[in-house]
Amino acid sequence: MARSDFELLARELGGDPPETFHALPQDGLASLTAALRAARARQKKQLDEALTKALEHVPALMRLPVRKVLGL
Amino acid sequence: MSRLARKAEILKLARVLGVGEADLAYLHGSDAESIRSFREQASARLFDADEARLKRVAAASKLLPIPLIALIAEHVFGDVLCARVAGLIAPDRAADLAQRLRVGFLADVTLEIDPRHVREVIKRIPVARIVEVGLELARRGEFVTLARFVDYVSSDAIKAVMEKLTDNAALLHIAFFVEDKTRLNELVGFLPETRLREIIFLAADESQDLWAEALALMNYVSPEWRKRLGELAATLDDGIVSSMARSAQAQNLWSAVLPIVGVMSSAHQQRLLKLPILGDETVLDSIVKTVDVDHLWNELIPLVPMMQPEQQRRLANLPRLRESRVLEAVLKATDVNGLWNQLLPLVGLMDEDAQQKLALAAEKLSDGAFGRVFDAVQVGRTWAPLLVLLLRMREDVRARIAPLVQKLSPESARFIAQEAGRLGVLDRLESLWDSLARLR
Numbered sequence: 062m063a064r065s066d067f068e069l070l071a072r073e074l075g076g077d078p079p080e081t082f083h084a085l086p087q088d089g090l091a092s093l094t095a096a097l098r099a100a101r102a103r104q105k106k107q108l109d110e111a112l113t114k115a116l117e118h119v120p121a122l123m124r125l126p127v128r129k130v131l132g133l
Numbered sequence: 134m135s136r137l138a139r140k141a142e143i144l145k146l147a148r149v150l151g152v153g154e155a156d157l158a159y160l161h162g163s164d165a166e167s168i169r170s171f172r173e174q175a176s177a178r179l180f181d182a183d184e185a186r187l188k189r190v191a192a193a194s195k196l197l198p199i200p201l202i203a204l205i206a207e208h209v210f211g212d213v214l215c216a217r218v219a220g221l222i223a224p225d226r227a228a229d230l231a232q233r234l235r236v237g238f239l240a241d242v243t244l245e246i247d248p249r250h251v252r253e254v255i256k257r258i259p260v261a262r263i264v265e266v267g268l269e270l271a272r273r274g275e276f277v278t279l280a281r282f283v284d285y286v287s288s289d290a291i292k293a294v295m296e297k298l299t300d301n302a303a304l305l306h307i308a309f310f311v312e313d314k315t316r317l318n319e320l321v322g323f324l325p326e327t328r329l330r331e332i333i334f335l336a337a338d339e340s341q342d343l344w345a346e347a348l349a350l351m352n353y354v355s356p357e358w359r360k361r362l363g364e365l366a367a368t369l370d371d372g373i374v375s376s377m378a379r380s381a382q383a384q385n386l387w388s389a390v391l392p393i394v395g396v397m398s399s400a401h402q403q404r405l406l407k408l409p410i411l412g413d414e415t416v417l418d419s420i421v422k423t424v425d426v427d428h429l430w431n432e433l434i435p436l437v438p439m440m441q442p443e444q445q446r447r448l449a450n451l452p453r454l455r456e457s458r459v460l461e462a463v464l465k466a467t468d469v470n471g472l473w474n475q476l477l478p479l480v481g482l483m484d485e486d487a488q489q490k491l492a493l494a495a496e497k498l499s500d501g502a503f504g505r506v507f508d509a510v511q512v513g514r515t516w517a518p519l520l521v522l523l524l525r526m527r528e529d530v531r532a533r534i535a536p537l538v539q540k541l542s543p544e545s546a547r548f549i550a551q552e553a554g555r556l557g558v559l560d561r562l563e564s565l566w567d568s569l570a571r572l573r
Contacts, residue, residue: 075178079167089159096150097175103151104179104213111214112190118209 066090138165191221203233212241220250228257267294280310344380348389363393387423391432430466460494474513492525
């Protein structure tokens with residue numbers, strides 16, 4: 062069971078966590094995974110909001126092409 | 134020390150993940166290096182996301198003049214987007230931009246930035262601007278962020294910030310979180326002695342609760358600086374060092390205190406060891422517990438001869454020092470570090486049960502280790518306690534030692550006989566070794 066929690070954390074992290082993290086309690090690994098997932102989501106949201114807000118200052122006709130350029 | 138390093142790493146990781154320190158309580162059993170490694174992975178994961186999209190933003194910014202970008206950055210993009218794009222635009226341009234942003238906004242951006250990505254930009258920012266941002270971050274209590282930048286900012290800039298940052302508590306907090314600890318030697322060197330004294334006085338103000346940070350700093354610096362800072366503390370009045378001892382006891386910081394005491398001059402060590410708090414059995418037991426867990430016997434045993442007799446007696450008879458595993462660790466460290474003459478005198482202060490337990494543990498010493506015991510004892514003339522131990526060992530172990538006895542000089546043999554006479558065990562000596570009797 063603990064192994065699968067370790068793997069979930071590795072997936073969220075995009076690589077294997079330190080070997081010693083195998084010794085962490087199961088709920089600790091799950092909690093770290095959730096915290097990292099939340100931090101990533103929060104950051105993506107902040108970035109999206111910043112870019113969207115930036116677009117509001119672009120003339121309406123230009124917004125679509127700029128949106129495409131910025132990959133929004 | 135490992136406990137303090139772990140605490141610093143947990144706080145830094147909490148910052149990266151946007152959670153509270155208490156949320157990461159399950160990491161208190163992990164080592165600092167693993168937590169640090171995980172934090173770097175997590176930071177990279179967060180910071181490297183969306184790079185393609187951000188590169189397009191950076192590319193678009195090339196089309197605009199710097200004053201206009203500064204305006205857009207602050208009023209439209211905001212701190213998060215600026216922090217992510219900063220490392221993707223040309224360093225000269227980014228540094229120029231940093232000059233035009235408000236200090237408060239630049240501090241906001243600094244909180245969100247990964248300094249590894251803006252190393253070249255930082256190099257180009259004038260010292261005066263770095264001081265402004267540094268002071269603003271210190272005012273906000275953003276010590277983790279300030280510490281992260283210490284690795285990337287020039288010595289001139291750090292010196293300038295430290296001169297302007299008069300809050301000594303802030304300096305201690307920043308030092309606690311600095312990543313590259315070797316840099317701390319340079320930083321401490323920027324401080325005049327009067328300020329170093331002020332910092333120690335501040336740590337001793339128990340309402341501030343800063344001994345953990347001060348002790349961590351003293352441990353992270355080089356042995357030369359550790360000696361200097363430790364002795365500076367030791368030369369202050371007893372109230373200062375007693376406060377350090379109380380904090381060490383209350384917060385389990387003995388592993389940070391012992392290496393500092395270890396590099397002090399013997400005069401300073403003796404003065405410290407005379408503090409009444411260090412004669413308390415509960416305190417001595419805490420010290421021994423920490424020494425056992427953190428393998429610091431090489432720091433504690435050299436201090437034993439400088440302790441007060443009653444302090445030595447209490448130490449020698451601690452229940453913890455009757456456990457075979459602990460005693461074997463003590464004997465191993467004593468042997469490896471050549472400390473037999475410092476340890477053996479404690480035997481004479483032990484009650485019979487403690488002596489017997491030590492003798493049992495000593496029976497497991499190798500022939501080579503017994504050879505080193507005899508060599509040391511011949512020099513230090515600590516035959517009496519060794520005799521007490523040997524008399525408590527089983528016959529087969531004593532037989533194992535017989536060849537070492539045969540090699541003793543007649544002078545040593547006479548001295549052993551005198552000691553045996555003094556201990557009232559002369560009649561048992563000949564039953565110990567025929568060869569010793571012959572030598573005599």
